Amino acid sequence: MSTNTNISSETDDNVTTPLIQRPTRHRYTLYHLSTFILTFVSYAMLHAARKVFSNVKSTMAEEWSPVANETIRPIKPDNIWNQTRLFNSPGDATIFLGVLDALFMFSYATGLFISGIIGDRFDLRIVLCSGMIVTAIMIFLFGVLSEWLHIYKAAWYISFWILNGLAQSTGWPCVVAIMGNCRGLIFGIWSACASVGNIFGAALAASFLTYGYEYPFLVCTVLLICCAIICFFAIIPSPADVGMEIKHVNTSTEETTTRVNDRETGEETEIIVKTSESTATKPITFFRAWVLPGVAMYSLCYACLKLVNYSFFFWLPFYLHAKFRWQESDADLLSTLYDVGGIIGGIVGGLISDLVGLRSIVVVPALLTAIPMLFVFSGLANDKTANGVVMTVTGVFIGGPANMISAAITADLGRQEILAASDQALSTVTGIVDGTGSFGAAIGQVLIPLIEKRWKDWRFVFYFFVLMTFVTCCCILPLFIRECKIAINKIKTRYAAHRQRNYDTI
C-alpha cells in the first residue's frame, strides 16, 4: 500500500480520490495464475447455481401444479396430469417463484454485509470454502431432496432458499479480497466471472433439464462441493502466506526514500517495522469502513446501477415474451447476449481505466451512453437481429460499468492509502458495496412488477431504468469532476514536459 503514497501526494493533498494501485513490476507467477483461475471458477460456480434456478423455474411451476386451461374434458389419467402438489395452477406457482427470487435477493444483500465483516476476520480460504459447501447443501435440499422425497411444502422451499442466499453471499467478498491481495492483476477480465457463471448455469440447466428439474441442481451441488475441496487445497489467500509480500515491501521502501531522504537513518527501522506490521494485520470495523472516502458514494451509485442491471437481465425474458410473444428459449438466448455485452464492457472498461489510471471517467460516459440505448430498446420492433444487437450494446454500457464497480473499483476502495498498512478492509468494503447494490436490486425486483401493473405499459419501466441510471451518474459526479481535473492536469504536465524536451533538444 505504501507503493503509491507518493503518486497521490504529487497531485492532491487531501487524498479523497482513490487511485489505482499500479504495481511497480508485473510479476506473474504460477501463483497469480492459479489464484486467478480458482477464484474465477469458484464465483462462476456460485453464480451458475443462481442461474440454474432461473432457467428451471417454468418446469418447476409445471411440476407443482395440475394442467392449466383444461378444455371441456379434463385430461386423464389423474396421476400424470392432475396432481395438485403445491399450487392450483402454473400461474400461482410463478407468483410464488417471484416471491422466492425477491426473498433470495434480500437475504443475499443482508448476508453480504455480514460476510464482508467475517472475511476480514477469518481465513478467506476457509470462509469461501465453507460458504460454497453450505450453498451446495442448501441447493441439494431445496431442489433435489424435495423432489426425490416428494416434499412439496412452501415453508421448505422458502427457508432453504433464504439460507442459500446467506450462504452464497460469502462468495463475492472473499474472492475479491483474495484477488485484491494479489496485486497487479487484470481485474477487468476477472470481473467477467459472474457473467461466465451465468452462461455456464444456463448451459447446465439446458443440458440436464430433460432428466428432471432436480438434476441441474444435483450437478450444481456436486460441482460446488468439488470446487470447494479443490479450493481448500489450492487457494492461497494472500501473497504473504508464501512469502511474496516481503519482496513488495522491499521495492516500496525504495520508492519512499525519494520523498523522505532526510530520514535515511531511520529507513532500516522502517523496513523492519513494515514487515512485522504486514504479518499482524487487524480487520477494520464496520463503521470505519463506511466512512472511508468513496465507499458510501460508490455504494449508493452501485445500488441504483445494480437495480437497473439486475432488473434488466432478470425481467428481460418476461418482457420479450409479453410484448413479442417470443419463446422462452429465444428470450433466454437474448439475455445471454446481454451478459456477453457485460463481459465485453467489463473487460474493455477495466483495461482502459487500468491504463489511464482513473476509473470514474470511464464509468460515467459509459452510463450516459446507455441512456439513449435504453430509449432505443424500448421502441424497437419485433426483429430478432435488431433486438440482439441493441441488447448486446446495452449490456456493454450498463453491464460493463456494473462489473467494473463491483470488482475493480471496490478493490481500489478497499486498498486505498488512507488505510494504515495494517488494516484489513477489502472484504468488508466489498461486502458493503455489493450489499447495498443487492438491496437496490432486491427493491427493483419488487418494484418492476408493481410499475408494470400500475401503468400497464413496459415503457414506464424503461423510463424508471433511465431515471436510475441518471441517479447513478449523479452519485459519482463529485468524483468524476475531481478525476477530470486530475486527467487535465496530467495532460497539461505531459504536454509541458514534451514541449520542454523539444525545447531542450533544439
Place this chain on the structure above:
Amino acid sequence: MMKFSIISILFVFINGEFEMKNLCTDRNATSKSVIDYCKSQNGSLEFRCCFLSNSTNILAIDLTEMHLNKVPDLIEFTNLINVTMMDLRLNPQLKSSDKDDFLGMKYLDYLFLPEQYSCPGEKRIWQVINKTTDPIGIVCMHQKDFCTNSTDTCIEPNSYCVSNGPNHFLCLCKNGYYGYKCLRYGQFRIGIFFGISITVTVILSILFYVTQRRHVKKD
C-alpha cells in the same frame, strides 16, 4: 345395547355382501338381445350375467328393471372391464353423468339405453344408433376410436391419446417420456457423473496442494 350393535353390524355386512353380488344374482336374464348374444358367443348364462368359459369377467349383462339411478362403474364392479353388451333399458330413474359413465369399458360394443338417456357422445362415438321397441329404448352399436375422431384431445407435449371407453380417453406418455406430465426423458447417469467428478477433484486437489499450498509458511 350390545345385541343391537351386533345385529346392526351384521345387517350392514350382509347388505354389503348383497351389494357385491347384486348385479348378477337378482333374477334370470330377460333381455332377448343378451340371451341371443350369449348363445352366439358360446357363453354360459348365470342369472343376469353371461360369462365366457374360463373367465370371471362378464361378457354381457342384463340390467333391465333394476331401479338403477346411475350406471354401475368399474371401481365397484371390476369384472365389468371386458363387458361387450349391456342392457340398461326399463330403468326410468337412470340419470346420465358424462364424467364417469362407462369409464374404462373399452370393449363395449352394444349398449342398450332407456329412452331418457341418450348415447354418450352420439354419432361421434357410435357407428349405429337406433331406437328399439321391445323393450322401448335406444341401442348404440360399435364404438369408434375416440382419439382418431377428435382433434383437441392430448394437446400437452410428449403425450398421445388412447381410448378408454365410450366418450373417454387417456393421455399417456410417448415412448421414452415418463414422470409427471411426461416432462422427463432419459435416465441421468449418476454413476458416471460421480465417478468422473470425484476422480477429477482428487487429481486436481493433489496437484494444487503439491504445487501451491505446500509452500505456505505457518507463522
